[in-house]
Amino acid sequence: MGLNRGLVQVYTGDGKGKTTASIGLAIRAVGAGFRVLMVQFIKGVRKTGELETAALLVPKFRIVPAGKGFVHLGSRSESSPSDSAEAAMDALAFAWECMESGEYDVVILDEVNCALSLGLIPVNEIVRMIEMKPKDVELVLTGRGADPKVMEMADLVTEMREVKHPFRNGIVARRGIEF
């Protein structure tokens, strides 16, 4: 039993809900008997709610935080750009191997679009990965600023648009809601 027709999904845009949508998808898939892997690019320092939930569902739902800290240019940077690029390329290689292993039905590359737009991963690598995707695997890519080529190759593209976000009123990220 598995997916007989796996597609490529993209969740992008500047509104909230891209990672949340992919976690919702994971929860649904696990309930249907599928095995889900989420590799988190960029993220990896803060312990998120989803990470702890996934731990309850291992091995059906596995989350691997593969980024080395948040990549921001400037003084708040927690890792150097070359470290981040190396971490992103390692994460990609790991996700790719898992995608081809037959061990997962759904593979989620969380924030990979950001890793691409920051130049941590060459677009050609993702293009090749999409081309190599086994027929029975659903591949999901999230993050702002999805590359046009990736959107063109995808079967499903949803753009989250910010209408309002509490951050604008000074309400910062809340544990269990934003992370």
Ligand code: ATP
């Ligand atoms: P979420 O993880 O809540 O589903 P997301 O994946 O759509 O959000 P990202 O672009 O990955 O959003 O943003 C990273 C962080 O910023 C998350 O904590 C997210 O909740 C928060 N966030 C999302 N959209 C906005 C926004 N429009 N303004 C401010 N913060 C945002």
Ligand code: MG
């Ligand atoms: Mg996100």
